[in-house]
Amino acid sequence: MIEKAKEVYLQARKNLKNNDLFIYELAYLSEMSMNYKEAIKEYIRLLSIQPAQLDWVRTRFSSSGKREGTYPVMVSILEDELEDNPQNMPLHTILGELYIQKGELGKAFNHYQKSEE
DSSP states (O other): OHHHHHHHHHHHHHHHTOTTTTHHHHHHHHHHTTOHHHHHHHHHHHHHHOGGGHHHHHHHHHHHHTSTTHHHHHHHHHHHHHHHOTTOHHHHHHHHHHHHHTTOHHHHHHHHHHHHO
């Protein structure tokens, strides 16, 4: 059922020629189906068009990061995204918070510094 709903939203995006539609819906459905990789990519897309949603996205990352096995996926995706776009300050903030949750303070500090530049 969840996968069918995702297909409908993705088809609507395609038909309407707007990849920025249905971000919240697709992220939520991806989380529900435990596809955190897709959810994270939707949250990154949201931040790219609505940076003011940083606090909401941080909450979603924080919540998802507590689930077993999601931390390495989240960190990997964020690091890859930052390689392509190192000036994305909101992603540095989120990655810093994830590192703090796991006690990796040196890495957290580095990303917090970059988020303040």
